[in-house]
Amino acid sequence: MKKIGLITFWKDNYGSALQCYATKSIIQKMEYNCEVLVYEPHGKEKYISFMKRAFDRLWQSITAPGFYKHYSELRRNSQNTFRDMPDSVKFSLELFCQSVLQPRGYGRAMLKKIGNSQEYTAFIAGSDQIWNGAAPVDSFYFLAFAPDNKKIAFAPSFGTSKVMNYNRKRFENLIKKFRYLSVREEDGIKNVHSLTGRYAQRISDPVVMIDKKGWTDFSEGGIVHVRPYILLFFLNKPDNKVVETIQNIANYEKKKYDTLCFVYKYDNFFQIEGYRTVEGGPKDYLSLISHAEFIFTDSFHTALFSIIFNRSFYVFPRNYGHSCEQTSRLRTLLRIYKCENRMIWNENAAKNIEITPLHDCSQILEKERNRAIKFLEASIASCNNNRGKIGKKGIPELRELCTGCCVCETVCPTGAIKMKEHPKGYMIPEIDVKRCISCGKCERYCNTVLNFKKIKKTAYVAYAKDKMIRDSSASGGMFQILARYTILKGGIVFGAGILYENNHIEIRHLSAETEEELYPLLNSKYVESNCSGIYTKVLKELKKGRMVLYSGTSCQIEGLKRYLQGKEYSNLYTIDLICHGVPGRYLYHNYISYLEEKYKSKITGFSFRNKKLDDLFTERIQFIDGEKAVQWKKSPYYRMFFEEQSYRDCCYQCQYSSVHKPSDITLGDYFEVNQDYPELFKQGEILEKVGNPSSVIIHTAQGVKLIDECREHIRVHEVDVDRVQLSHRQLCIPSVYTHQRERLFKLYKEGGFKAIQQYYWWKDFVEFLPKTFVLMMKKTEEGE
Ligand SMILES: Cc1cc2nc3c(=O)[nH]c(=O)nc-3n(C[C@H](O)[C@H](O)[C@H](O)COP(=O)(O)OP(=O)(O)OC[C@H]3O[C@@H](n4cnc5c(N)ncnc54)[C@H](O)[C@@H]3O)c2cc1C
Ligand code: SF4
Ligand code: SF4
Ligand code: SF4
Structure with missing residues (x-):
């Protein structure tokens, strides 16, 4: 089974672990072995890598304004989220990550080897904030070890609405190498465009690729609380006004509902009367969301899972305790699912919130699910089919993606590549394996990923x-x-x-x-x-x-x-x-030969469009002894072209x-x-x-x-x-491939353009007969 390498955040919190699980399991369903890859240097490399990172951080702290502040804030925050977890929770999360996600750690040399190995079809820079615009750049999360033609960005998040100035150049150089680009938020699309001039697709977080039933099955055996309850899940300590709001609602509804706080408890929660803390692993987390009456949270994934399970939720801006604006992903999420009213921006307004059930988001979810899966399928299929990959027989594999541009032929240092005739009459490169020195230049030039800097189109x-x-x-x-x-x-x-x-x-x-x-x-x-x-x-x-x-x-x-x-x-x-x-040039050459034989004369000139003739799309054929005009419908070559078959x-x-x-x-x-x-x-x-x-x-x-x-x-x-x-x-769309094309090429192989001409003649005749019959019937009726 071929492999796909997945590089993403996968531990330390439920959202990361579950989004990683979703990508991994969907890829496995596509019959690839998906490996979660981790950069894990050993021995001397570990020491060198540590020193390099430390030096890099120090250098940026000195030279890049704002870097140190953002870096230390982000670091403190990510450490706190994990540190604040009780040990039992850390253990169950760790157990899930190791036993289900099964990460594999490799050093630099091994990663490079894996990158170039035929065994790995593609590498995916997965979702979560792996491209945080304020954090120090880690080139591993930009797949620096992999060849460009195997790089797929699958909904990575920038976290911040803008990439900080001190990161822009590095981001640009790393992102422009991706063959396929998608991002999680709308601001991410803008970021990619402003950095590289390229357009990225927006893809929801990978967790949407598994539907409600899938996640319900997954959470089976998780904690179930029998009485109706309000669930609180806050990754950072909410400020007192937020707690006050929750307390008001909880007190008001307390006769009906218990209040459960999942994992993270904060000192100001004591204001909420009768609340209880519940702990557990990923299954418990999902099980509790799926059965809650209301959910209050500051977590992106909790909001998204509430939508998936169709539970009523309210989300508060996360109190990161740092200066980077990080609401972009939440804004995009709520806008897509038409849940903007579920975000409580202003705590005073929050006091008056009216608890309402969540509307049905199933159609949007399905659309988002299909979109994400389609992107994943198409980008992997395309990596599988690198245009200029040299096959065993010395012919580029996936010939159907080859455009016949002749670049590989031009760059080959030994002249091993010659353009030859494909059975469908077009040019295709062929490699003389005896002359090939396996330098890989042809493949590299063929698969170079380009960036096109654009302005607004006019x-x-x-x-x-x-x-x-x-x-x-x-x-x-x-x-x-x-x-x-x-x-x-x-x-x-x-x-x-x-x-x-x-x-x-x-x-x-x-x-x-x-x-x-x-x-x-x-x-x-x-x-x-x-x-x-x-x-x-x-x-x-x-x-x-x-x-x-x-x-x-x-x-x-x-x-x-x-x-x-x-x-x-x-x-x-x-x-x-x-x-x-x-159409291919050999097809055209054969058509010229067919005409020369048919009209027993040599052709010296040819044009496809003639403004001076009644029908613009008429061939004007110059023979040494005269000229002939053939309307497109009468020409087997032109008709095949017009009807998109050749x-x-x-x-x-x-x-x-x-x-x-x-x-x-x-x-x-x-x-x-x-x-x-x-x-x-x-x-x-x-x-x-x-x-x-x-x-x-x-x-x-x-x-x-x-x-x-x-x-x-x-x-x-x-x-x-x-x-x-x-x-x-x-x-808007490429030409449509039909079975008729195969049929016509079969005829062409057997009898050249003469056979095609006959085919069209019979086709017109068969279509003509019923039309004439209907016309005759009409006339007879009119006569009566
Ligand atoms: C194969 C083909 C398919 C086309 N299909 C469409 C279409 O579906 N819809 C549409 O709106 N326009 C299509 N066009 C473009 C259109 O026919 C005109 O070429 C275009 O409008 C430019 O016209 P012009 O009057 O400015 O210049 P022209 O003088 O007519 O254009 C000449 C230019 O076309 C280039 N050219 C001509 N033939 C080829 C070829 N085989 N390969 C590469 N370059 C070539 C020449 O290099 C030259 O630069 C097609 C053109 C070609 C060649
Ligand atoms: S449709 Fe035109 S641009 Fe596209 S691959 Fe064919 S020849 Fe090239
Ligand atoms: S570089 Fe060679 S293999 Fe690649 S598209 Fe061009 S002709 Fe085809
Ligand atoms: S690998 Fe090098 S030598 Fe071989 S065909 Fe390609 S460019 Fe030519």
């Missing part, structure tokens, strides 16, 4: 003022405008071009330094473009300091950035396209089917602009004759700069990003 509907430019482009000619500007500035443009070479047509990434050279790059080619050999050329130009405009599909832009290892260049501008997928495997799981792109600017069509913005037409703002203007989404300051510099040649109208997204399905 969207435009835009087009070139010059009609000639529009006519030679797929949509509004925006690419051409930006490319021409680059050339004018002495720069160089890279993009997917069409090339007639060695007697056949080829789509590959080309460079252009003049307007003539730019021509082959214009317009859409519905074929994967071969990027082999392009990256070294780009880097050379970048290093010269020349302005570089690089365009391609989103995964190709990502490829370039992985090749540059995330290094930013101020002279690099990138453009990607709204894209639903590309793309690379990766396109059906495209990670860029959203508005979050790796480029500076995204360009696309905007056929729906008339419906989305009719007012622009009424005011004569947009020329009706433009037909299909471009949609433009700007992601970075670099993108803003480029568009601003070209404004005199274009017309732009700012539009709503969300509306643009909604009008482009490709910005």
